[in-house]
Amino acid sequence: MRCPVQTDNAEVLLDYCARKLSADAATALDRHIQSCGECRSFAAAQRLVWDALDAWEEAPVSSSFDTRLYARIREYENTPWWRQLALRRLFWKPLMPLAAACVAGLVLLVNIDSPRDQAPLPAVEAVDLDQVERTMDDLEMLRQLSVVPDTQRL
Amino acid sequence: MGAIAGALERDAELMLRVREGDAASFTLLLERHRGPVIHFIFRMVQNHDIAEELAQEVFLRVYRSRASYEVTAKFTTWLFRIATHLALNWIRDGRNEKTQESLDGAQHDGVGRQVADTAPTVEQHLLREVRLREVRAAIDLLPAKQRAAVLMHKYQEMEYSQIAKVLSCSESAVKSLLFRAYETLRSRLAHMA
Numbered sequence: 001m002r003c004p005v006q007t008d009n010a011e012v013l014l015d016y017c018a019r020k021l022s023a024d025a026a027t028a029l030d031r032h033i034q035s036c037g038e039c040r041s042f043a044a045a046q047r048l049v050w051d052a053l054d055a056w057e058e059a060p061v062s063s064s065f066d067t068r069l070y071a072r073i074r075e076y077e078n079t080p081w082w083r084q085l086a087l088r089r090l091f092w093k094p095l096m097p098l099a100a101a102c103v104a105g106l107v108l109l110v111n112i113d114s115p116r117d118q119a120p121l122p123a124v125e126a127v128d129l130d131q132v133e134r135t136m137d138d139l140e141m142l143r144q145l146s147v148v149p150d151t152q153r154l
Numbered sequence: 155m156g157a158i159a160g161a162l163e164r165d166a167e168l169m170l171r172v173r174e175g176d177a178a179s180f181t182l183l184l185e186r187h188r189g190p191v192i193h194f195i196f197r198m199v200q201n202h203d204i205a206e207e208l209a210q211e212v213f214l215r216v217y218r219s220r221a222s223y224e225v226t227a228k229f230t231t232w233l234f235r236i237a238t239h240l241a242l243n244w245i246r247d248g249r250n251e252k253t254q255e256s257l258d259g260a261q262h263d264g265v266g267r268q269v270a271d272t273a274p275t276v277e278q279h280l281l282r283e284v285r286l287r288e289v290r291a292a293i294d295l296l297p298a299k300q301r302a303a304v305l306m307h308k309y310q311e312m313e314y315s316q317i318a319k320v321l322s323c324s325e326s327a328v329k330s331l332l333f334r335a336y337e338t339l340r341s342r343l344a345h346m347a
Contacts, residue, residue, distance in 0.1 A: 011329050014336060018307070045340040052289050052343050053308050055282065058193045059202055065188065069210050073217055084218070 001032045005039055013039060017046040165229035172220045180220075184213060187230070190310060191237050197305050198241040200294055204248075208240045227319060234310070234320045238302050245298045285346060292342040300335035307332055 004012040015021050016029050033039045076084065165186070171179035191212055196205035215236050274282070293301055299321065306312045306320060314332075318325045 011333060014332065045344060046336060048346060049336060049339045049343055050308070052285065052346055053293075053304075053339075055286055056197065056289050056293075058189065059196055061189060061192050062206055065192075065206055065210070066184065069184070069213055072210060072214055076214065076218065 001028050003032065003036055003039060004029075005036075005042055010042065013042050013046060017043060017050050166225045169216075169220070169223050169229055170225070172217075173223050180217060183216070183229075187233055188213075191233065194234065194305055194310060195237055195241050197293065197309065198238075198298075198301060199244055200290060204244065208244060209237070211240055212237045228316065230310075230312075231316055231319045234306065234312075235322075238306075238320055242298050242302065288343065288346065292339055295342070296335050296338060300331050300338075303328055303331040304335045304339070 002009075004010050012021070012025075012029065016026060019026075021029065029039075033043055165183065168179040168183050172183065188209070192205055192209040195208045195212075196202055199205055199208070212233065216233065293304070296304065302321065303317055306317045307314075312320070314325045314328050318328045321328065321331075323331075
């Protein structure tokens with residue numbers, strides 16, 4: 001038999017200590033353990049754990065357990081059908097991812113639309129390009145007529 | 155093997171009857187599984203009152219889900235999945251309060267009952283209590299998922315495949331969880347030899 005510890009198969013030793021191996025496998029491992037110190041010490045330590053865990057016995061169940069449970073069941077039975085559905089998470093649980101996506105989308109939209117986090121932009125006056133063009137034409141015409149005021153020549 | 159298969163079919167059959175509205179079948183299921191569920195949760199959370207409260211929630215959820223029950227897995231896999239989920243959530247949310255209570259109160263862990271049954275000497279009783287505290291502390295220090303795996307493996311005698319289904323992971327992940335958990339326990343309990 002190949003050594004379970006050497007072959008990274010130590011779970012066989014766990015099963016051996018838990019008495020979960022078949023009779024044949026257990027006998028083969030018994031024989032191997034007698035000749036393998038590593039497996040012997042592993043099995044001894046695991047048996048110690050197993051026996052220590054056996055010491056933890058089951059606690060008695062309260063005598064009122066069933067009474068309390070049936071009272072809760074009656075309370076559940078008396079709740080309205082829509083509340084029962086909510087408790088059973090039947091109709092809203094599958095919708096949770098969709099609802100989450102909607103909320104995320106809404107938050108994103110609000111953030112895009114809201115300029116509250118951005119620095120205030122400097123006030124920009126509306127510029128009428130036609131008016132600028134007309135003014136430039138007027139100035140050109142005045143220059144040609146030489147009636148441009150002195151201040152503007154400077 | 156046949157007896158086990160029979161028991162499995164029996165559980166599923168009972169649950170299907172519960173689905174049809176048979177309250178007596180629910181009572182039978184409760185009688186069969188009440189103890190194992192409470193003891194599993196108690197060993198997980200190490201507080202008897204909390205364990206019973208969570209076990210009530212487990213059976214209440216079984217009852218609430220009866221209408222949609224389908225026989226897709228072992229009944230106990232489904233049951234312990236609910237129990238494990240609730241216990242892991244509780245550990246995640248309320249660990250500090252729990253630790254304090256569990257270290258102080260050992261009245262619910264079977265020691266008292268044992269005194270009455272076998273009447274050991276005071277010295278034996280104290281020694282047993284000290285060893286039990288050490289075991290509980292060693293288990294309590296395991297990561298919650300490793301703890302759940304060990305408890306199902308040791309006390310519920312579940313196969314790796316069933317533990318894997320309960321914990322929603324692969325069989326090899328369960329073997330790894332168990333190997334690491336027992337390795338830790340071997341080192342923590344070595345002095346008890």
